[in-house]
Amino acid sequence: MTTIIPFDSSNSSTLSFLQPAAIDPVACTLPLLQYRVPAGFPSPADEYVEKGLDLNTYLVRNKAATYFFRVVGDSMTGAQIHDGDMLVVDRSIEPKHGHIVLAVVNNEYTVKRLYACNGVVELHAENPAYLPIRFRENEELQVWGVVVGTVSRFAV
Known part of the structure; x- marks a missing residue:
């Protein structure tokens, strides 16, 4: 074996x-939109903003x-x-x-x-x-x- x-x-x-x-102590938080966007759909309005997305937190456990x-x-x-x-x-x-x-x-x-x-x-x-x-x-x-x-x- x-x-x-x-x-x-x-x-x-x-x-x-x-x-x-390298995790930046200052989070790089970007807006995360809850609306699922089909290709070609115009940018969603602000009311669809769910929460911020920190790519460091998302990718690094x-x-x-x-x-x-x-x-x-x-x-x-x-x-x-x-x-x-x-x-x-x-x-x-x-x-x-x-x-x-x-x-x-x-x-x-x-x-x-x-x-x-x-x-x-x-x-x-x-x-x-x-x-x-x-x-x-x-x-x-x-x-x-x-x-x-x-x-x-x-x-x-």
């Missing part, structure tokens, strides 16, 4: 570039265990994760079947969907151009953290 283990950062110098999630990574490549486009997007990764969440995870495979980072069912452990891309990464009996998969969100920019 393949073992899924947390990545041990104490043995790796490659983690020195990572920074914990555990500040000490949350990190941001920039995506390179197109293997996860089917999960709406695109080249240049920022991943929000939480190390405190236990990885489970179906989670999108940041994993270390052969000393390289990759983001893939975790498949762990009936004793089979694989990392699946969300792009048919990429084959699953399969793990054999007694191999270890090191999961660095679970992806809890992404941040995308559409305009500069």
Whole structure:
């Protein structure tokens, strides 16, 4: 059986570039509108304002265990994760079947969907151009953290 283990950062110098999630003590609260907007609908009126939305609070549940990574490549486009997007990764969440995870495979980072069912452990891309990464009996998969969100920019 393949073992899924947390990545041990104490043995790796490659983690020195990572920074914990920087939470601004002054909340960046934006208005959250309760009206669901179909594409093309004009801006809703002020009476639809429900409450403020703090993106830090929405995306970061555990500040000490949350990190941001920039995506390179197109293997996860089917999960709406695109080249240049920022991943929000939480190390405190236990990885489970179906989670999108940041994993270390052969000393390289990759983001893939975790498949762990009936004793089979694989990392699946969300792009048919990429084959699953399969793990054999007694191999270890090191999961660095679970992806809890992404941040995308559409305009500069």
